[in-house]
Amino acid sequence: xxxxxxxxMSLGSYLLQTIGMFLIFKxxxxxxxxxxxxxxxxxxxxxxxxxxxxxxVMILLGLLVAVTDMTSKLIAIFTPGSVWDEFxxxxxxxxxxxxxxxxxxxYIGLCYVFGRRRAWIWLFIxxxxxxxxxxxxxxxxxxxxxxxxxKGVEDSGIHAEEIEKGLTVNIxxxxxxxxxxxxxxxxxxxxxIPKGHLVLLLGGSGAGKTTFLNAVTGYxxxxxxxxxxxxxxxxxxxxxxxxxxxxxxxxxxxxNDTVLMTLEDAATLRLPDSYSRxxxxxxxxxxxxxxxxxMLANTLVEKLSGGQKKRLSIAMEFISDPSLxxxxxxxxxxxxxxxxxxxxxxxxxxxxxxIVIVITHTPDRVADLFxxxxxxxxxxxxxxxxxxxxxxxxxxxxxxxxxxxxVLRAVNQKxxxxxxxxxxxxxxxxxxTKRKAG
Amino acid sequence: MEQNNTNVNIKHKGHVAQTGIYLGKLFRMFxxxxxxxxxxxxxxxxxxxxxxxxxxxxxxxxxTLLGTxxxxxxxxxxxxxxxxxxxxxxxPIIKREHRSGMHISSYIAAHMIYQAFLCLCQSYITLQICMxxxxxxxxxxxxxxxxxxxxxxxxxxxxxxADMMALMVSAFVHNTTTAMTIMPFLLIFQLVFSGGFFQLDxxxxxxxxxxxxxxxLTSLCAQADYNHLPMVSLWNSAFKLKDIEVNSETTDxxxxxxxxxxxxxxxxxxxxxxxxxxxxxxxxDLEKELNExxxxxxTELLKQQGLDIEIEGQKPVWEIxxxxxxxxxxxxxxxxxxxxxxxxxxxGSTENIIHCWSRLLLxxxxxxxxxxxxxxxxxxxxx
Numbered sequence: 001x002x003x004x005x006x007x008x009m010s011l012g013s014y015l016l017q018t019i020g021m022f023l024i025f026k027x028x029x030x031x032x033x034x035x036x037x038x039x040x041x042x043x044x045x046x047x048x049x050x051x052x053x054x055x056x057v058m059i060l061l062g063l064l065v066a067v068t069d070m071t072s073k074l075i076a077i078f079t080p081g082s083v084w085d086e087f088x089x090x091x092x093x094x095x096x097x098x099x100x101x102x103x104x105x106x107y108i109g110l111c112y113v114f115g116r117r118r119a120w121i122w123l124f125i126x127x128x129x130x131x132x133x134x135x136x137x138x139x140x141x142x143x144x145x146x147x148x149x150x151k152g153v154e155d156s157g158i159h160a161e162e163i164e165k166g167l168t169v170n171i172x173x174x175x176x177x178x179x180x181x182x183x184x185x186x187x188x189x190x191x192x193i194p195k196g197h198l199v200l201l202l203g204g205s206g207a208g209k210t211t212f213l214n215a216v217t218g219y220x221x222x223x224x225x226x227x228x229x230x231x232x233x234x235x236x237x238x239x240x241x242x243x244x245x246x247x248x249x250x251x252x253x254x255x256n257d258t259v260l261m262t263l264e265d266a267a268t269l270r271l272p273d274s275y276s277r278x279x280x281x282x283x284x285x286x287x288x289x290x291x292x293x294x295m296l297a298n299t300l301v302e303k304l305s306g307g308q309k310k311r312l313s314i315a316m317e318f319i320s321d322p323s324l325x326x327x328x329x330x331x332x333x334x335x336x337x338x339x340x341x342x343x344x345x346x347x348x349x350x351x352x353x354x355i356v357i358v359i360t361h362t363p364d365r366v367a368d369l370f371x372x373x374x375x376x377x378x379x380x381x382x383x384x385x386x387x388x389x390x391x392x393x394x395x396x397x398x399x400x401x402x403x404x405x406x407v408l409r410a411v412n413q414k415x416x417x418x419x420x421x422x423x424x425x426x427x428x429x430x431x432x433t434k435r436k437a438g
Numbered sequence: 439m440e441q442n443n444t445n446v447n448i449k450h451k452g453h454v455a456q457t458g459i460y461l462g463k464l465f466r467m468f469x470x471x472x473x474x475x476x477x478x479x480x481x482x483x484x485x486x487x488x489x490x491x492x493x494x495x496x497x498x499x500x501x502t503l504l505g506t507x508x509x510x511x512x513x514x515x516x517x518x519x520x521x522x523x524x525x526x527x528x529x530p531i532i533k534r535e536h537r538s539g540m541h542i543s544s545y546i547a548a549h550m551i552y553q554a555f556l557c558l559c560q561s562y563i564t565l566q567i568c569m570x571x572x573x574x575x576x577x578x579x580x581x582x583x584x585x586x587x588x589x590x591x592x593x594x595x596x597x598x599x600a601d602m603m604a605l606m607v608s609a610f611v612h613n614t615t616t617a618m619t620i621m622p623f624l625l626i627f628q629l630v631f632s633g634g635f636f637q638l639d640x641x642x643x644x645x646x647x648x649x650x651x652x653x654x655l656t657s658l659c660a661q662a663d664y665n666h667l668p669m670v671s672l673w674n675s676a677f678k679l680k681d682i683e684v685n686s687e688t689t690d691x692x693x694x695x696x697x698x699x700x701x702x703x704x705x706x707x708x709x710x711x712x713x714x715x716x717x718x719x720x721x722x723d724l725e726k727e728l729n730e731x732x733x734x735x736x737t738e739l740l741k742q743q744g745l746d747i748e749i750e751g752q753k754p755v756w757e758i759x760x761x762x763x764x765x766x767x768x769x770x771x772x773x774x775x776x777x778x779x780x781x782x783x784x785x786g787s788t789e790n791i792i793h794c795w796s797r798l799l800l801x802x803x804x805x806x807x808x809x810x811x812x813x814x815x816x817x818x819x820x821x
Contacts, residue, residue, distance in 0.1 A: 217537075219537055220818075239448065241537065241538070248530075252534045254463065254528070254531065257463065265463070268455065269456065269535065269538055272448045273449040273451055
């Protein structure tokens with residue numbers, strides 16, 4: 001077999017790349033010898049670039065290439081000149097394009113971790129061997145951030161005692177799988193909310209507020225026990241889902257229906273079958289009246305203002321008179337006066353013996369209406385944890401802040417403009433909860 | 439309001455009632471939003487197609503293949519556009535309603551009924567336009583007592599199967615952009631693998647069985663009794679040559695005749711080569727001589743065959759075509775040429791049509807089931 005110049009160049013590039021990876025892995029605290037394992041070395045490089053997901057995709061693509069090549073060779077032996085040859089060429093081309101895209105993502109991550117300009121990507125694309133080698137040998141090119149996963153705060157190990165009339169939440173863990181990797185989104189949240197309470201749910205972006213609410217409502221089940229008036233919400237989900245009202249952040253309604261039609265259809269879906277047409281109509285009228293929508297009954301939803309749409313969205317859930325009422329940023333896009341009016345309405349609902357949990361990013365204008373506050377924050381392992389649960393006065397004292405917005409700033413990450421003290425407060429709250437539980 | 443929803447015995451509205459709710463919503467959208475616009479659109483498309491291919495539709499083999507292919511395309515186009523966006527555009531709303539107790543099967547059933555109504559109207563409009571444009575429909579009915587109804591059922595089933603396919607795509611994807619990106623690929627796949635126009639074999643041919651276009655096209659061709667229609671390609675090709683006059687351009691034919699003569703002399707290859715060498719040595723270029731041969735030589739050759747025809751300047755192709763036409767042999771010739779180009783797939787039998795319809799129905803059932811199955815997981819949508 002005679003090697004041509006291009007073969008020598010490919011071999012040289014491969015060797016340079018392997019040596020470069022060896023040295024880069026050393027700089028990143030990884031095992032350098034992993035550089036000599038084909039396919040797996042791309043995964044390790046991705047970890048150095050804080051792009052583990054892309055690394056996993058690269059492993060998958062590498063395996064696909066191996067399977068494709070092997071299959072196409074076998075087919076060429078047994079059925080030479082078949083149509084499958086072209087198919088495999090096509091497939092191989094598609095895989096190569098995918099690999100290239102994912103490698104570029106990894107290189108972008110590498111530039112970010114090593115604090116280098118993105119222009120390096122072009123060199124990585126056109127001269128991968130030389131560029132990787134340069135990054136490996138250069139003493140100036142080193143990671144500018146930590147690659148080690150930090151450990152989060154330890155679990156409290158406690159369990160919230162069940163209350164007969166109210167909501168008992170015991171979330172041990174809520175995890176999600178993302179491309180063969182388990183990610184813990186929430187951990188160790190234990191609390192009880194009595195009936196008649198209006199609860200503020202506070203947390204920075206990505207702290208797990210919506211994940212928490214979805215776990216509580218049973219929409220996305222967690223490793224948890226959620227009891228509503230003593231009934232297990234997960235086990236009796238099919239019958240209990242009508243007892244939970246969830247108002248999403250967006251106004252998810254059909255614009256071409258009128259307000260009355262929207263509520264009538266909501267009533268037909270949510271109310272028990274035992275309701276006669278007359279009773280259903282009566283309930284719709286009551287809710288229309290209660291939410292100040294009577295005058296707009298025949299108006300198309302798309303013609304409503306932001307505040308009116310929000311009221312209708314809440315009314316749709318309220319029509320079945322749920323015991324647990326959850327609202328995800330009901331005041332987004334509303335001015336202060338309208339928002340205040342809305343929260344007063346929610347206070348009235350809570351006072352009628354319901355549990356109302358609300359996410360809002362402007363809590364201080366209505367802080368006096370809330371009974372309790374739940375503060376969620378990401379600890380060092382970037383898992384959503386309970387940083388505080390109690391009444392608002394205690395919260396101010398606990399965080400040493402005079403407003404809920406300052407509390408939020410205290411637990412927010414530094415890159416979000418916060419103080420980055422989430423782990424400190426999670427740790428303190430966990431400790432105090434354990435102490436109280438004895 | 440006193441109610442204890444935690445009681446497992448409390449029943450809520452069932453599938454039929456929920457289907458009614460969504461059906462009402464869809465028909466409201468038909469009236470008050472732009473959904474009704476698919477009707478005039480169907481008329482315009484049908485009009486255009488009839489204008490272009492309507493003249494020979496159901497009359498000749500080629501015209502029928504082209505026309506039925508175009509009709510299938512209309513159906514697929516209509517079906518795709520009816521439903522490609524209907525689910526994905528309101529996916530977050532469906533998710534919310536599903537969490538509030540909406541049955542996905544009721545939701546899809548409502549769409550199926552509504553889309554059936556749209557497809558029925560569109561098929562009717564297409565048929566009406568064909569009639570207005572004076573498309574001659576097959577005279578013989580195969581399944582129902584009326585041939586037009588047979589054609590109408592095929593158009594409906596093809597449109598509806600394409601519609602259900604698009605509905606399935608709409609249920610699978612998460613937004614309208616993805617749906618509209620996928621749609622052209624599906625459309626091209628349907629057209630390429632319709633099995634009518636493109637020469638396919640092996641694995642590619644088997645793929646045709648998985649397209650709505652193939653079964654729609656096959657059914658229409660079977661209803662038109664494709665295999666017993668006249669084939670005009672041969673006649674039309676010959677007709678294009680009608681003005682060819684006999685002159686030096688015909689020397690290729692003469693060359694063949696001369697070669698035949700040489701062969702008649704029983705000269706073997708060595709002898710021929712020897713003769714050619716002699717001619718070359720005497721400065722005679724045989725190729726050139728043959729190329730310069732004129733109609734005079736053709737006349738001589740014809741005379742040798744016992745045909746005393748003065749051919750210089752005449753149009754023999756035209757004369758032959760004229761002769762065939764005047765003597766009433768054209769139809770026979772067209773049918774004879776069709777005999778050699780029959781397609782067993784387009785056999786004009788009741789069984790074949792029923793087979794095509796059952797395939798289309800199978801597609802409808804599969805696509806709708808897949809739509810339900812994929813939407814059942816809507817709660818797992820990422821936020």
